[in-house]
Amino acid sequence: MAAVQFARAARVSSIIAIASSKRHEYLKTLGATQSFDYNDTDVIEKVKSALQSTSGTIWAFDALGSPESQVLLKKAIPQHDRTVLASVLLGGDPEYKAIMGARHFDVEFELPGGQKVVWPKDMAAADRHWRGFRWAVENYGAPGGYVPAPVRVFEGSGEDAIKEVYNVKNMSTFGKLVLKHPLK
Structure with a gap:
């Protein structure tokens, strides 16, 4: 839900959400421009069709964070020159970038099994993070602002x-x- 609101605040023109049909209207109030039901047998083709005419970068975000949700999202993205896949899942599909908010210092995790996940310090990313955080705080609960879950x-x-x-x-x-x- 936060990802939809941050995308809206960043003026992303097309925000597509894959969620339960019970949540579609709520997601639209947060900024989703289109919503698709993950229980629909044609959800992958419907999302592909909606994205087919995209001329800019496709930013695909897996907010559920499971191997299955990563596979589903990846299948729903049509062939495109500029696609960025991101997920909250650590150690999943290597084509997905793992999300880390704090970037003003090096961050390193060792997962069970010995896999290391490393985010090097990135001050430009840290600045974007803090601008987004400040927007959420300054617009918390305001009309058109940030709505908590x-x-x-x-x-x-x-x-x-x-x-x-x-x-x-x-x-x-x-x-x-x-x-x-x-x-x-």
């Missing part, structure tokens, strides 16, 4: 909290989940 506070037992976390993982809920402590 819906938040649901869960109060209950630890066992039920685990079920709620799995519901988020399985995408059967929407927005952010906060677990109120102490759990009962």
Whole structure:
């Protein structure tokens, strides 16, 4: 949801979202120009068709961050001279750039299995990050500004909290989940 809003603030002319059909109208209020249902059997062809006439760079962002979502998104991008694939998933498809917000210093992670992920210091990227962050803070909740993700506070037992976390993982809920402590 934040990615759609930042794209709108950056004046991206075409913002395509692949999401549950229940979320399409909400995503359009955030700035999506077109939305496609990931449950639609023709979703890949529909997105390809929507992108076919793109003359500029296609910026494709996998916000779910799973190997399956990376494969789906990659299949939905038509042959194009300028395509940038990005994802929140670390260590996935090597054609995707992993996203890192803090770029004013070197960042290095070692993943299970020994794979290292490194982001070298990049002051130009750090400046873009902070300009976006300042925009979100200055326009928080304002008309046409940044709208935070819906938040649901869960109060209950630890066992039920685990079920709620799995519901988020399985995408059967929407927005952010906060677990109120102490759990009962």
